[in-house]
Amino acid sequence: MPSTILIIGACGQIGSELTASLRAKHGNNHIIASDIREPNDQTLLKGPFEVLDATNIDAIEDVVVHYEVGEIYLMAAMLSATGEKFPMKAWNLNMNSLFNVLNLAKEGKIQKVFWPSSIAVFGPSTPQHSTPQTTVMEPTTVYGISKQTGERWCEYYHQKYGVDVRSIRYPGLISYKTLPGGGTTDYAIDIFHEALKNGHYECFLSEETELPMMYMDDAINATIQIMETAEANINVRSSYNLAAISFTPEEIAREIKEHLPEFSVSYAPDFRQAIADSWPSSIDDTAAQEDWGWSSTYDLKKMVQVMIEGLRSD
Ligand SMILES: NC(=O)c1ccc[n+]([C@@H]2O[C@H](COP(=O)([O-])OP(=O)(O)OC[C@H]3O[C@@H](n4cnc5c(N)ncnc54)[C@H](O)[C@@H]3O)[C@@H](O)[C@H]2O)c1
Numbered sequence: 001m002p003s004t005i006l007i008i009g010a011c012g013q014i015g016s017e018l019t020a021s022l023r024a025k026h027g028n029n030h031i032i033a034s035d036i037r038e039p040n041d042q043t044l045l046k047g048p049f050e051v052l053d054a055t056n057i058d059a060i061e062d063v064v065v066h067y068e069v070g071e072i073y074l075m076a077a078m079l080s081a082t083g084e085k086f087p088m089k090a091w092n093l094n095m096n097s098l099f100n101v102l103n104l105a106k107e108g109k110i111q112k113v114f115w116p117s118s119i120a121v122f123g124p125s126t127p128q129h130s131t132p133q134t135t136v137m138e139p140t141t142v143y144g145i146s147k148q149t150g151e152r153w154c155e156y157y158h159q160k161y162g163v164d165v166r167s168i169r170y171p172g173l174i175s176y177k178t179l180p181g182g183g184t185t186d187y188a189i190d191i192f193h194e195a196l197k198n199g200h201y202e203c204f205l206s207e208e209t210e211l212p213m214m215y216m217d218d219a220i221n222a223t224i225q226i227m228e229t230a231e232a233n234i235n236v237r238s239s240y241n242l243a244a245i246s247f248t249p250e251e252i253a254r255e256i257k258e259h260l261p262e263f264s265v266s267y268a269p270d271f272r273q274a275i276a277d278s279w280p281s282s283i284d285d286t287a288a289q290e291d292w293g294w295s296s297t298y299d300l301k302k303m304v305q306v307m308i309e310g311l312r313s314d
Helices: 013-026 042-046 057-067 080-085 087-106 142-161 187-197 216-228 249-259 272-277 286-292 300-312
Strands: 004-008 031-035 049-051 069-074 112-114 168-170 172-174 200-203 211-215 245-247 264-267
Touching: 004 013, 004 057, 013 031, 013 042, 013 216, 031 057, 057 069, 057 087, 069 087, 069 216, 080 087, 080 142, 080 272, 087 112, 087 142, 112 216, 168 216, 172 187, 172 216, 187 200, 187 249, 187 300, 200 249, 211 216, 211 300, 216 286, 245 300, 249 264, 249 300
Parallel strands: 004 031, 004 069, 031 049, 069 112, 172 211, 200 264
Antiparallel strands: 211 245
């Protein structure tokens, strides 16, 4: 059992499910959930919850001292689509929150950090298919630039100061329990809500746009797995590629139609198309498999079935 864990950004798409999983594993009182806003979801209040601004290092330190926190999972960030609307806000939040947590670790006030990166670190000059762990990275979004910069700083803090920071480049994450937070892959969640509510979805990406995706349970398992593995297994201190499923809007729509035959989709690409076009269509995650035993368990068929069943029973 690790010491107390603090999750920053716990009300978000990933943070809320991560909080629930870690609480189920370690007990409600060992996991401190926090966010800049109060939770809508009462399940986050099953254990300690603090309103906390990730850009305020003194406030984070107060919570760390109060709860004797040993590990922080930093999930607060501004995502790709919203980041393009507010570039400086995205940069300030994404970078300052990371520095705050890395500096607390550097000063020995916490022992371990999880910080998520993203496939957005890649850009149009990156090999698009089976993108390698180490490759050309010229991101074109402010979000991608912040994640790539964050990766360099994580590696730097590890090499220079011995900070035990661990990271994953998440693909687009799909879940039914929480709504997505303003990313380019949000269509793959919206499509289920609209299919069940209206029988029709207008997709903001074109039908043949293939992107790497993952069901949330796989992402949560990977996150807990990388944090629990022995320090010696972590050979990548920037961020690990992580892969599960790659599909296009047309392919996911076809799979949804297996359950809802009347479902139809139209396509009206907007500014998010250019972001999607700059990202890989599939990812090579051999390093994560070899170093800490990662493997995914959800394919497209299983994910679609679980999404539809989950939303129907909500
Ligand atoms: N969801 C995905 O598909 C995906 C893919 C790749 C990477 N990621 C990364 O995973 C992390 C979590 O993503 P998510 O999808 O859960 O995001 P989200 O937008 O759903 O959640 C982010 C949470 O951070 C909170 N927050 C915002 N500003 C804050 C501040 N100043 N202090 C404290 N909390 C603040 C928000 O209120 C929100 O609850 C982010 O770093 C994101 O870049 C997500």
